[in-house]
Amino acid sequence: MSSVDWEKRYQQADTPWDKGLPHPMIECWRGLDLAPGVIVVPGCGRGWDLRAWAMMFPEHQVLGIDLAESAVADAQKNCADLPNVRVIVADFFDHAHWHDLAAMRNSSISLIWEHTCFCAIHPAMRQTYAATVAALLKPGARLVGVFFTDIREDNGQGPPWNCSMDELQNLFGSHFVIDSPDWKHLTFFGRDGEERSLCLMRMD
Ligand SMILES: C[S@@+](CC[C@H](N)C(=O)[O-])C[C@H]1O[C@@H](n2cnc3c(N)ncnc32)[C@H](O)[C@@H]1O
Numbered sequence: 001m002s003s004v005d006w007e008k009r010y011q012q013a014d015t016p017w018d019k020g021l022p023h024p025m026i027e028c029w030r031g032l033d034l035a036p037g038v039i040v041v042p043g044c045g046r047g048w049d050l051r052a053w054a055m056m057f058p059e060h061q062v063l064g065i066d067l068a069e070s071a072v073a074d075a076q077k078n079c080a081d082l083p084n085v086r087v088i089v090a091d092f093f094d095h096a097h098w099h100d101l102a103a104m105r106n107s108s109i110s111l112i113w114e115h116t117c118f119c120a121i122h123p124a125m126r127q128t129y130a131a132t133v134a135a136l137l138k139p140g141a142r143l144v145g146v147f148f149t150d151i152r153e154d155n156g157q158g159p160p161w162n163c164s165m166d167e168l169q170n171l172f173g174s175h176f177v178i179d180s181p182d183w184k185h186l187t188f189f190g191r192d193g194e195e196r197s198l199c200l201m202r203m204d
Helices: 006-011 024-029 048-056 069-078 099-103 123-136 165-172
Strands: 038-042 061-066 085-089 109-115 137-148 176-179 195-202
Touching (some): 006 069, 024 048, 038 048, 048 061, 048 109, 061 069, 109 123
Parallel strands (some): 038 109, 061 085, 109 137
Antiparallel strands (some): 137 195, 176 195
């Protein structure tokens, strides 16, 4: 289910979320002790975050996934100089059909990076999102990201749709230990106070 025609938004250059830069918070994960495996970025858009992860972890494969063909085409161009990046047109929730993942050198996923995909999907799909990441990640692997929590008012008119910390806990708490890193949160100009950084570790 998608309540937005994402492809049309890209074709019309109606993409106010796109800052033309990776999310500043990614840099804070530079020292992460990341097991071998693939870094997956759902809803990767034009691929700015893919670049940052691929340069920071050159030994890892980075897989970007997006529904919108135009976004994927732009991401492929934007990452053309990075041999460890692949970008595919796919529905994140349809992971059984990501043949590209199985074809990658190491097909287990060590990290999923969340940035404006969760807040872009309709709230009715949140259970599916949580079930998808729980199915994709093995114990010890992480979902790391920035989430629009209820510190930002959406008046029920998303995207972006807020999600309270209580709801995040309910959605992910049975499979993940949730940590809110207390270092200084970094974000884009104009998004101060809207997001929260979270690190979710998959439990056994
Ligand atoms: C708000 S945009 C954010 C894009 C990118 N993360 C950024 O910050 O520039 C949301 C993105 O999620 C993609 N998307 C939405 N639902 C998706 C799904 N089920 N599977 C894959 N991509 C999806 C859209 O096509 C869009 O590119």
